[in-house]
Structure formats: C-alpha cells, structure tokens
Amino acid sequence: KAGVTQTPRYLIKTRGQQVTLSCSPISGHRSVSWYQQTPGQGLQFLFEYFSETQRNKGNFPGRFSGRQFSNSRSEMNVSTLELGDSALYLCASSLTTGDNYGYTFGSGTRLTVV
Amino acid sequence: GESVGLHLPTLSVQEGDNSIINCAYSNSASDYFIWYKQESGKGPQFIIDIRSNMDKRQGQRVTVLLNKTVKHLSLQIAATQPGDSAVYFCAETGYQKVTFGIGTKLQVIP
Numbered sequence: 001k002a003g004v005t006q007t008p009r010y011l012i013k014t015r016g017q018q019v020t021l022s023c024s025p026i027s028g029h030r031s032v033s034w035y036q037q038t039p040g041q042g043l044q045f046l047f048e049y050f051s052e053t054q055r056n057k058g059n060f061p062g063r064f065s066g067r068q069f070s071n072s073r074s075e076m077n078v079s080t081l082e083l084g085d086s087a088l089y090l091c092a093s094s095l096t097t098g099d100n101y102g103y104t105f106g107s108g109t110r111l112t113v114v
Numbered sequence: 115g116e117s118v119g120l121h122l123p124t125l126s127v128q129e130g131d132n133s134i135i136n137c138a139y140s141n142s143a144s145d146y147f148i149w150y151k152q153e154s155g156k157g158p159q160f161i162i163d164i165r166s167n168m169d170k171r172q173g174q175r176v177t178v179l180l181n182k183t184v185k186h187l188s189l190q191i192a193a194t195q196p197g198d199s200a201v202y203f204c205a206e207t208g209y210q211k212v213t214f215g216i217g218t219k220l221q222v223i224p
C-alpha cells in the first residue's frame with residue numbers, strides 16, 4: 001500500500017512569504033501529525049489532526065497552522081516566514097488518535113527561507 | 115517535563131561488528147516504544163517497536179530491549195553494514211502523545 005505522501009519535496013521561499021505543505025496519510029489512517037526537524041533540535045511536535053479537528057498542539061507561534069480534510073489529507077501553513085523556519089517538515093499518520101501503533105512518517109518537505 | 119534522551123550523539127562502528135544504541139525515557143506511563151532510522155534527506159523509517167509488556171523483541175538483524183525498571187531502551191544491530199549508517203531515533207508513546215529523542219548518528223567504518 002502507498003505510504004505517507006508529502007508534497008512538495010523542496011521549497012524555497014523568501015522572508016515574509018507564506019507557504020502551504022500537504023500530507024496524504026496512509027489509506028485508512030485518520031490521524032495526521034506534523035513535526036519540524038532542524039539540526040540539533042530533533043523532532044519538534046507542531047500539531048495533530050484527527051477527524052478534521054486539531055487534537056494536540058505543540059509550542060509554536062500562531063504563524064503555524066493546519067487543517068485536515070474529510071479524506072484525512074492534511075495541510076499545514078506557515079505565514080510571514082522567518083529565516084528560522086528553514087527546516088525539514090515531516091508528517092506522520094496513524095490509524096487513530098490515542099493509539100500510535102503504526103506511526104508512519106512521510107519523506108518530508110525541505111523548506112528553505114532566504 | 116517528559117523527555118526521551120539518547121546517551122551517545124555519535125557512534126562509530128566497524129563494519130561487521132554489532133552496534134548498540136541506547137535511549138533513556140522518563141515517562142513511566144509510556145506503553146509503546148519505536149525505533150526509527152533516518153537516512154540523509156529522508157523521513158524517519160520504522161525499524162522495530164516494542165510494547166511495555168515485553169522486554170525483548172527481535173527483527174531481522176535488529177533487537178530492541180526494554181528495561182522498565184531503569185526506563186531504558188536499546189537497539190542492537192547485528193553485523194553492522196555500511197547501509198546502516200544513519201541517524202537512529204527512539205520514540206516513546208502514550209495516550210495522544212509521541213515523544214522523540216534527538217537521535218544518535220551511527221557511522222559505519224568500512
């Protein structure tokens with residue numbers, strides 16, 4: 001079966017712009033979580049969506065937002081980009097919230113802010 | 115707060131030797147643990163998992179050991195190969211929460 005699909009793979013944006021990233025979970029998975037990964041910081045949790053509702057949120061500013069559609073696909077948006085937003089953005093899907101068995105990552109979107 | 119940490123940020127191993135990557139966790143309520151491998155430019159890839167009611171689980175060339183008494187998790191890779199070079203993460207999961215360690219970089223010396 002297809003894995004978690006993230007698009008685009010690479011993005012270059014300038015400061016002040018906004019960006020939207022997409023994540024399609026494994027078929028049947030209804031929970032999607034987003035992470036930011038930077039060198040030395042590891043995986044920082046952004047938020048989790050389940051049944052089109054945000055279930056959990058990490059400690060990121062309001063510039064970071066997301067949503068989930070009825071087919072479980074999710075998008076995250078970053079507005080007013082800053083240089084420090086340059087990172088690998090990963091999404092992970094699992095069957096349901098509250099049970100992380102089968103937690104599977106996508107390949108990520110590499111965002112570079114210049 | 116709760117955290118998952120790794121004892122060694124970088125591990126260099128001779129090809130053919132066994133590798134052991136360690137992880138300490140702090141949440142005694144965590145009931146499921148996962149090891150991931152992340153190669154350069156790729157997302158983390160599931161390697162092996164273990165539930166808290168087990169203390170050992172074996173896969174192909176990999177073994178995960180769980181010691182709940184000291185909240186310690188380890189990943190053993192047998193006969194390490196150049197293709198094993200990557201960053202390895204442990205993750206602990208509980209209800210509605212997954213916590214990752216920073217990662218250990220495994221370097222395999224040919």
